[in-house]
Amino acid sequence: MVEQVMSVGLEGMKGHRVVIEANVRDEKEACIIIGLPDAPMKESKERILSCLHTLGIDVSMKKITIHLSPADKRKTGTGHDCAMLIAVLQKTMLESIPVGKNTCFLSGLSLTGNLVPFHGLIPAIQQAVLLGFERIILPPIDIGFLEKIDAVEFVPIHTVTELINYLCGQQVLDLPKEVFILSNDYPKQETSDIYTDFASIRGHREVKRALEIAAAGSHHVLLNGPPGCGKTMLADAFQTILPDLSNSEMLETYGIYHLAKESRGFSKRPPYRHPHHSASAVSLVGGGTFPKPGEISLAHKGVLFLDELGEFSRKALDMLRQPMETGEVTINRVRQSVTYPSSFTLIAATNPCPCGYYGSNERYCTCTSLQVKAYQLKASGPLLDRIDIMMTLQSVGLTESGMEETSEVIRKRVEQARWMQKERYTEGGLNGNVPFALLLKTSMITDEKMGKLQTICFEEKWSNRTQAKLIRLSRTIADLSGETKISDSSIEEAIKWKRIASSIQNTTNERTHNG
Helix, strand or coil, rough: CCEHHHEEEEEEEEEEEEEEEEEEEEECCCEEEEEEEEHHHHHHHHHHHHHHHCCCCCCCCCEEEEEEEECCCCCCCCCCCHHHHHHHHHCCCCCCCCCCCCCCEEEEEECCCCEEECCCHHHHHHHHHHHHCCCCCCCCCCCCCCCCCCCCCCEEEEEEHHHHHHHHCCCCCCCCCCCCCCCCCCCCCCCCCCCCHHHHHHHHHHHHHHHHHHHHHHHCCEEECCCCCCCHHHHHHHHHHHCCHHHHHHHHHHHHHHEEEEECCCCCCCEEEECCCCCCCCHHEEEEEEEEECCHHCCCEEEEEEEEEEHHHHHHHHHHHHHHCCCCCEEECCCCEEEEEEEEEEEEEEEECCCCCCCCCCCCCCCHHHHHHHHHCCCCCCHHHHCCCCCCCCCCCCCCCCCCCCHHHHHHHHHHHHHHHHHCCCCCCCCCCHHHHHHHCCCCCCCHHHHHHHHHHHHHHHHHHHHHHHHHHHHHHHHHCCCCCHHHHHHHHHHHHHHHHHHHHHHHHHHHCCC
């Protein structure tokens, strides 16, 4: 009977079982790995042979063949080293090593037989749990960040010798203090002490209300206005009103950064990405020969801020349409097709024209009508249709008076609204991105209110997508008010935001048409 050892392979953030088998026979000395291994994995044979030598196992005049199944899926990295070594040991040791099918090996190897971490370890652990493994063998890492799961046993081990003894029934000693620390934790709070607080921004109360709704339900926002009116400052402050991530969300976010080889610690603060307008479509969406996560995936569960929207290429902006709708992005390449999560909140800021003063009362616009038209058409109609709230900003003087709410006060309301959504949607998600069928099922909107919405959408010539977004906005506004049902006032406010957005689009269309 062929002994099998289990490991986990990754395609993007999604994992699959990798079954490893070994065959050792008397022949010309060789070690061959088959099953579509990449270059680093082909080098694993030298690490395996060195570990066998360290264990005192003679493999001279032996041909070792290691097979990784499924054979039609590409295997990457060094995370299968330990599993391949165990598969070989089962064929070379006098007594067979008992390994159950519910045991998963996730570790690289050093030349001296030590278990070491590898690139992609955290996502692999998460996928191993989802795949139903009951025991996961790990290198000696600090596992304090992992959630305790009753059905799963995490076993950090230092050396191959200790691993063999453990599999044969010996008890694993407690880990010493010298363990691998995968990341230096960021500060527990990264809020107003570092970023702009809402209380420091004078005026713009209507815009602040719109951003609060966007934070509560993960709705996309476009801010339009002349230079210096406060667009970037408001977008920078937006992240301070977002609640902390849950432990599972934090690990998922860290896993994405880990795969992208980007620096991020085990921080519970939502990510905030601010790519330059010269960024290519590949850097935004992700890609490469072996696709890596892009900016939209690095902003997962956080904020993607696109400043100077009109300066981005139209191709790059149009590639955001599908991820904004589905919350994930699929990257297809000849060698590989991967899917990464990309459930982000888009905050976009733009000037009305290249010089920034088209339609302004402060300065004259120096752009030609063709320049204005080309600039404003960078964001296509289908992309704008996916944006829930559009606002036009004007400059506010420093003499603007009145007490301003702090980010902490606003964040508490946002947390309460998101808690209501968490209770409502047991499968996860927020009003802005939850499947529409589930939203309708749980929104508690009456037939009378639904009929009112349909009538208004017909009169205003709004699309079906707009009608769905009005329901999403109404539900979020009701959650901020602590209401279990969608009220008339929440519907009226949602319609107000849509009419503001429509007036901006109509004004832009009239200007470009007249130009």
